[in-house]
Amino acid sequence: MFTNSRRQEERTGKYGTPRLQYLQELVSQFQNATSEESKERIVANLANFAYDPYNYTFLRQVQCPRLNEPNEKLVEFGVGGICNSCVDPANAAIVTQCGGIPLIIQCLSSPVRNTVNYAVGALYYLCNASNKEEILKPEVVDVMRRYAAAGAVSVSFSNLAQAFLDKHVDEHE
Structure with missing residues (x-):
């Protein structure tokens, strides 16, 4: 469910934590966390906030964790948050x-x-005229074509990759 300012105030109450402050606290908790499980939980939470356009401006103001973490769960949740938010x-x-x-x-x-x-x-969502060369490298297009052809293995990969190819790759390439 998408949020607006009025709905957010109803949910948090008059004395609730403002969204920006809450997200900043999450990022601080991530930076100070010592256990991988805590970090995973926090990044998953941040990724969920990236689903709602109401949070976009707040998320742009905090320093979210990067994708170059060695922990696969952190990468999964991190790229999930990017996928959720980069439609904007x-x-x-x-x-x-x-x-x-x-x-x-x-x-x-x-x-x-x-x-x-x-x-x-x-x-x-990211591919556009200004970065098409960076994204549409032969190796990326090849991977997308393989995923698009793998419908029997994974329908989600296949459908998503085919949508990518349909939108961004000329069929004669």
Whole structure:
């Protein structure tokens, strides 16, 4: 369910924690967490906030964790948050400017199915005239074609990859 300011106030009450402050606290908890399980829970929570457009401006103001973590769960949740939020052009621009595209492309070869799905979705939203050359490298297009052809193995990979190809790749390439 998407939120607006009035709904948010109803949910948190008059003395509730403002959303920006809450997200900043989550990021601080991540930075101070010592257990991988705590970090995973926090990044999953941040990724869920990235689903709602109400949170986009708040998320742009906090320093969210990066995708270059060695923990596969953190990468999965991180790229999930990127996929959730990069439908917004301002968020997509930040991901691109911060060098996120190569990290997302690396996620295409992850052993974690959700990570790959999120990466395909993120690239679908990120690909535009200004970064098409960076995303539509032959090796990326080849991976997308293989996923599109793998309908018997994974319908979600197949459908998402085919949507990517339909939107961004000329069928004669």
